[in-house]
Amino acid sequence: xxxxxxxxxxxxxxxxxxxxxxxxxxxxxxxxxxxxxxxxxxxxxxxxxxxxxxxxxxxxxxxxxxxxxxxxxxxxxxxxxxxxxxxxxxxxxxxxxxxxxxxxxxxxxxxxxxxxxxxxxxxxxxxxxxxxxxxxxxxxxxxxxxxxxxxxxxxxxxxxxxxxxxxxxxxxxxxxxxxxxxxxxxxxxxxxxxxxxxxxxxxxxxxxxxxxxxxxxxxxxxxxxxxxxxxxxxxxxxxxxxxxxxxxxxxxxxxxxxxxxxxxxxxxxxxxxxxxxxxxxxxxxxxxxxxxxxxxxxxxxxxxxxxxxxxxxxxxxxxxxxxxxxxxxxxxxxx
Numbered sequence: 001x002x003x004x005x006x007x008x009x010x011x012x013x014x015x016x017x018x019x020x021x022x023x024x025x026x027x028x029x030x031x032x033x034x035x036x037x038x039x040x041x042x043x044x045x046x047x048x049x050x051x052x053x054x055x056x057x058x059x060x061x062x063x064x065x066x067x068x069x070x071x072x073x074x075x076x077x078x079x080x081x082x083x084x085x086x087x088x089x090x091x092x093x094x095x096x097x098x099x100x101x102x103x104x105x106x107x108x109x110x111x112x113x114x115x116x117x118x119x120x121x122x123x124x125x126x127x128x129x130x131x132x133x134x135x136x137x138x139x140x141x142x143x144x145x146x147x148x149x150x151x152x153x154x155x156x157x158x159x160x161x162x163x164x165x166x167x168x169x170x171x172x173x174x175x176x177x178x179x180x181x182x183x184x185x186x187x188x189x190x191x192x193x194x195x196x197x198x199x200x201x202x203x204x205x206x207x208x209x210x211x212x213x214x215x216x217x218x219x220x221x222x223x224x225x226x227x228x229x230x231x232x233x234x235x236x237x238x239x240x241x242x243x244x245x246x247x248x249x250x251x252x253x254x255x256x257x258x259x260x261x262x263x264x265x266x267x268x269x270x271x272x273x274x275x276x277x278x279x280x281x282x283x284x285x286x287x288x289x290x291x292x293x294x295x296x297x298x299x300x301x302x303x304x305x306x307x308x309x310x311x312x313x314x315x316x317x318x319x320x321x322x323x324x325x326x327x328x329x330x331x332x333x334x335x
Contacts, residue, residue, distance in 0.1 A: 022050045022101055025075050025236045029228045033081045041094075043126040045119070049094050050074065050101040051131050054081055056090035063090040063136040064329075065163070067124070069146030069172075069309075070112060070248075071209035073100035073239045075232050079225075080143075080311050083322065092136050094127045096120055096148075099241045106198055110206050110242040113198065117255040120151040121158075128162050141329050145169040145311065146283060149274075150255055156270035165271045165329055169310050169321070170280055172252070173259050174287035180253045188250040197247030204243025208233055211240070218281045220312045221305075229312065259287075265294035272298035273328040275310060275321055282308040299328075 022040050026032040038052045052074050056063070064084045066077055074093045081091045095102040097120070098113055105113045114120065132140060142163040144152040149171025156166060174180055191197070200206070210219065211233055214226050233240045244252070258264065272295055276288040285302060292300035301324050303310060306317040 024052055025232065025239065027231055027235050029231050030075060030078050032075075033078055033085065041126050041130040043097070043122050045122055047097045047105075047119075047123070048103045049097060049123055049127065051092065051094045051127060053092040053131060053136060054085060054090060056137050057085050057088055059088055060090060060137050061088040062139040062141060062164075063092055063132065064141045064143050065128070065132060066091060066093045067142065067144035067148030067152060068093070068096065068100075069148055070096075070244065071099060071241050072145070073232070075239065076229055077311070084143075087326070089141075090136050092127075092132050094123060094131075097123055100239055106245075108198075108206075109238070110208070110240075111198065111200065112209075112241045112244040112248050114248050114251060117151070117154070117251040120147075121155055124151060124155060125160075132162070139164045142166045143169070143325075144171070146308070147172050147252070149173075150252075150259075153259070153268070153272075154255065156268045156272065157264065159269075161270065163270070165273070167325055167328060168272065168274045170277050170283055170285075170308050171274060171288060172256065172283050173291050174256050174284040176281060176284045180256045185250075185253050185257065188246055188253060191246045192250050197245060197250070199246050200243045201246055201249045204245075206242045208237060208240035208242055218307060219309045220307050220314075222312065222314045225312045259291060262294075265291050265298075266296055268295060269297060271328075273324060274298060274300040275324055276300065276302045277306040277308050277310050277313075277317075278302050278304040279306060280308045 022038050024032045024038050033054060035055045036052055040048045041051055042048050066080060073095055084091050097103060098105045140163050142152055149168035152166055153171060211230050214223050217226065220226050274288055274292045276285045289300060292298055303317050303320050306313050310317060310321050
């Protein structure tokens with residue numbers, strides 16, 4: 001079996017060839033950006049991941065690899081892909097294992113599950129080695145949101161230096177209200193020890209993440225972008241997942257607890273820009289600020305008024321994000 005299969009598109013989406021291929025879901029409110037290739041890569045532990053990459057525009061500046069948050073999918077970032085390509089970058093993305101159109105880990109495909117948080121690092125390594133390094137123009141940069149930010153922080157701490165610079169949008173350093181404190185970790189560990197790792201977390205359900213009513217949602221204050229993201233999941237519900245499982249929460253809480261070590265940020269030598277949302281109720285903005293203060297080669301910005309999903313927010317908040325991105329991520333045009 002080949003390491004990956006691809007579906008190219010150069011302005012016109014072809015009929016899919018026979019056999020197992022991956023595709024990108026296109027709707028009128030969220031069309032697939034042109035000039036892409038979509039396919040699968042198989043990780044070193046045997047998990048098939050969907051990837052997509054977009055060719056560089058003329059005067060290319062390198063490649064930005066975009067890493068999504070929990071419960072998200074490549075399609076949600078088509079607008080971001082266009083924003084990056086307008087800036088002269090090629091773009092490459094994956095769906096994390098267990099979400100989007102990557103292989104699910106449990107029979108119930110709606111359950112957000114992973115055995116170990118380090119499994120996501122295997123996803124990144126496989127993606128970089130099989131897609132980015134052989135097929136995408138350098139230099140390489142990373143843009144990661146929420147859970148994706150936590151994965152990239154762990155890899156930067158471990159000394160993985162594939163990316164010249166990393167931009168993190170509302171990274172999952174901690175949750176508000178000390179919800180990852182010792183008592184919660186003990187409960188999750190005990191539930192997992194007694195074979196309940198595949199259950200939804202207490203209070204969780206099988207409702208897809210991101211399809212609730214706009215009023216009171218914690219993700220974005222932009223009704224148009226919110227409706228667009230809901231429409232993606234209505235078009236193809238198999239892209240979505242529901243509440244996290246006990247196993248996911250257990251390993252994610254452990255990862256966030258590791259970030260609390262006083263010397264954790266100072267051991268990261270990777271240039272980082274952390275952008276937090278001032279009205280975030282999903283992850284802890286104070287925790288992001290505290291972490292950033294101790295970085296040796298990093299900086300941070302808080303966008304006042306923005307909810308958690310900064311790139312899905314109103315233009316006035318997105319403009320601040322992109323201004324910071326443009327100042328931090330240098331391009332290297334080829335002549």
